[in-house]
Amino acid sequence: MKELAIVLVSGGLDSCVTAAIAKEEYELAMLHVNYGHRTEKRELKAFEDIASYYGVKHRLVVSIEHLKQIGGSSLIDRNMDIPEYTLEKKRIPSTYVPFRNTHLIAIAVSWGEVIGAKKIFIGAMEEDSSGYPDCREEYFKAYNHLIALGTRPETHIEIVAPIIHMRKAEVIKRGVELKAPLHLTWSCYQSDDIACGKCESCKLRLRGFTEAGLKDPIPYKSY
Amino acid sequence: MKELAIVLVSGGLDSCVTAAIAKEEYELAMLHVNYGHRTEKRELKAFEDIASYYGVKHRLVVSIEHLKQIGGSSLIDRNMDIPEYTLEKKRIPSTYVPFRNTHLIAIAVSWGEVIGAKKIFIGAMEEDSSGYPDCREEYFKAYNHLIALGTRPETHIEIVAPIIHMRKAEVIKRGVELKAPLHLTWSCYQSDDIACGKCESCKLRLRGFTEAGLKDPIPYKSY
DSSP, X not given: OOOEEEEEOOSSHHHHHHXXXXXXXXXXXXXXXXXSOTTHHHHHHHHHHHXXXXXXXXXXXXXXXXXXXXXXXXXXXXXXXXXXOOXXXXXXXXXXXXXXXXXXXXXXXXXXXXXXXXXXXXXXXXXXXOOXXXXXXXXXXXXXXXXXXXXXXXXXXXXXXXXXXXXXHHHHHHHXXXXXXXXXXXOOSSOSSSBOSOBHHHHHHHHHHHHHTOOOSSOBSOO | OOOEEEEEOOSSHHHHHHHHHXXXXXXXXXXXXXXXXXXXXXXHHHHHHHHHHTTOOEEEEEEOTHHXXXXXXXXXXXXXXXXXXXXXXXXXXXXXXXXXXXXXXXHHHHHXXXXXXXXXXXXOOSXXXXXXXXXXXXXXXXXXXXXXXXXXXXXXXXXXXXXXXXXXXXXXXXXXXXXXOGGGOOOOSSOSSSBOSOBHHHHHHHHHHHHHTOOXXXXXXXX
């Protein structure tokens, strides 16, 4: 019998490919976290679609709307604008949600301790992404140390970030190889009907498909 | 002007004394987290009473009921019994909530990044407590490393655990010295009107007062 792994599935492209990679070795459990961000409804649908595509029974959907209560990010604060992204890395963008991944992974660890999961897969990317501090390999290493210290002695859960050093184009190619359901994913930060094509998330995705020499299977308002 | 520190205030004795210690050097912000545990209503009252006693304006009350959804602890699962505690340390008790402190501190860090706090005070105790893995100094050290890596480069937030190596009796004496409002605190895991005097938390508290040669200002059903 395969060991159980929890995959953090936002509904986006990266986590979908991460699930496809995890699927090769593990039985999957899928966790989706709503942190009060703009396009949550559409992302939840993507999560359910991806989970069904993989026939996943262990599903957990959790709401941590206190991140919205706390604010400090254009992704969850409607008084702040989502920047039209230039893809130049100058500083951490306003879409950064303070310390967000720590919350997401903590939920996965608590759940993992109860259901007996051995791994937590996360689709974070260090170089080819938005430059969020909590998406770096060093951060996940430190988190693994924290898990070892902060859980029962008999618990052994480890974070795995299989696409951490990939470029978006590689992730897309890998996803296509593994038959990941990219057509079911949602990446846009701005809209929840047709992807805007202009926000940082859309631009990173579109650039990835261009570099991969492939066509994105989802429609866009504009490029 | 004093720097801002967030104190995690459960409403119990330890966090109350921790607040009194933090108050000596910092302007206080107080965070209370409801994780769906049995005596939450009574603890929330204690939190508000303590925050008012210290004239705290920055208050945040957050609900993370998903810990209840996840389960795995007698503190949040009504199908499990709260053990009558022997005060003998054999194994991690069933009241352990998987990875709980990681969630609590993550909320404090996210809030701290937005309001500009420099410290997070937590009233954890390593030796003289229930033996939870996420109450050890080593765990907090690892967490400080995670905070440094997982937040903006300009953010400098550090966890402080000032009573980590104290015994309960010392905490009580220190609280009395600092005029901490111990009469407003709530420790019982089992009941929310009059403390049971039998659960592990009551027993640890009562033993502390006895060792300190002081009388607990709150009433008990039985000893």
